[in-house]
Every structure is written in structure tokens, then in C-alpha cells.
Amino acid sequence: MKLGFIGCGNMAQAMITGILKQNVVSPDKLIVSNPHEEKTAKLKEQFGILTTTDNKKTAKEAEIVVLAVKPQVYPEVIKEIRDEVSTEQIIVTIAAGVSMAATERQFGKEMKIVRVMPNTPALVGEGMSGLCCNEYVTEEEFDKVHHIFQSFGKAEKITENLMDAVVGVSGSGPAYVYMFIEAMADAGVAQGLPRKQAYTFAAQTLLGSAKMVLETGQHPGELKDAVCSPAGTTIEAVNTLEKKGFRSAVIEAVNAAAKKNHELGKPKKKEK
């Protein structure tokens, strides 16, 4: 099975690195196109994969074609490749706000489409992806794509109406988590920790806490309570976070990203 990527920016590089590290697709079965050669140079050098500046070549050669360009570039790329692809190939979209109906309309034929929202921790094998597909994708074909996304983290099937929620929580989520780590580390530095150690202490605390949620199955509130000793240090911090509206800030942030994803998906005037 040949896998192609059109666009080789942050997200594609994270996924390709994850896929190759896990050996789910061998380097000779990968083709990546980007008009700017410098974007593919590092991957070419590191893994010896086939790279090109010609999107049509990727579209013609790959059985599964991942469109990894910005949402605004989708119409231009689809226009460029639509005569090169057959309805036997699978198109994977990862763009925020690009519905399967819009992709199908732009191809102008009954293309097999799998819509996915991945995230950048794919690079280290800890991605989180939500996937859905249209009616032309068989179960076996969906499983193939699912398998690829599972190779660099967790991947779950969802219905398309949940894509906004998935973008808000996991697609955009790493950015909020990095902000949290930065803020924790800044405070650590203010309290005297050397900068490098401050990042290690903050990031490892995030990692360990996340593992506790995933592996113990305990409610996050219960895990939080187990850290809060009566009249201890943690409840002072919890009290401060509640006073500063921490939970509500996070909820509003996730809702804002979900809303933006929804708005990006609304047809533009010229598309009507």
C-alpha cells in the first residue's frame, strides 16, 4: 500500500515521523509533495523517502492520499489533483473545518473520504486522532486508515458532527497544554528552580497525571482529591485556581476552538 502526503508542514511531519518510527509503512511506500523543497528535505535525509514538488505525482501514485495543507489551500490542491485520482483511491483530510461533503463536492465525483483530526504529539507516538468516513469507504478501507493513525497514538472513530468537539479538546489541545507547562515552569523559576529543570518537573507532572487518568480509570476529581491533604499545600493552589476561573477559562477556550472549527466549515460566499 502506497501512502502519499500533499503538504509537509508541522502536522504532516509529525505524522510521517510517527508512521516511520513505528514501521507501519516502509519508507519506499511513502511519497510526499510540497512546492517548497526545504519542507521535505529533512524527512528525505532522515528516512530516505520519495519527495517531490509535484502534487499530481503523489495523487497518481498513492492509494491513500493525505491532504495536509492549510484549510484555505484545499480548494486549490483539490482542483489541481482531481483529474489525477480515481474513485478507488482514498482521500484523507485533516484540515480544521473542512467537511466531507465540501471535499466530495470539490472533487466532483464519488470519492472515498476519511476525515481525521489528529494532533502534533503524533511525532512522539502519543497522538490523539478522531476519524470518520463517508459512505464510499468500506469497513476494510476504513480499518487501513485507522491502523495508520493508531500507529502514532490513539485513534477513535467518531461521527462527523463531533469533529468540532474533537478539534477543541485534542486537535488544538496541545497548545493549551504547552501554555500550562510554560506557566508552571515560569512559576518554578520564580521559586528558584533552574529553567531546564522547571520544564522537566512541569512536563513530567503533566505526563504522569495524564497516565493516571488513562490507566487507573479513576475519576479525575478523585485523583485530584488524593493530592489535596487537609490544610495542606495543594488545596491552597486549588483554591487559587478556582478563584482565578481556571476551569471556566479552559472550558471557554475549548468552546472557542470548536466554534471556530464550525465557522470554518460554513460555505464561503463564492462557494454557494
Ligand SMILES: NC(=O)C1=CN([C@@H]2O[C@H](COP(=O)(O)OP(=O)(O)OC[C@H]3O[C@@H](n4cnc5c(N)ncnc54)[C@H](O)[C@@H]3O)[C@@H](O)[C@H]2O)C=CC1
Ligand atoms: N498543526 C496542528 O496541530 C494540526 C493541524 N491540522 C491541520 O493540518 C493541516 C496542516 O496544518 P499544519 O501542518 O499546521 O500547517 P503548515 O503550514 O505547517 O503546513 C502546511 C504545508 O503545506 C505546504 N503547502 C502550501 N501550499 C501547498 C500546495 N499547493 N501544495 C502542497 N503543499 C503546499 C506548505 O509549504 C506547508 O509546508 C491544516 O489543514 C490543519 O488544519 C490538524 C490537526 C492539528
Ligand SMILES: O=C(O)[C@@H]1CCC=N1
Ligand atoms: O489551529 C488550527 O487551525 C489547527 C487545527 C487543529 C490544530 N491546529
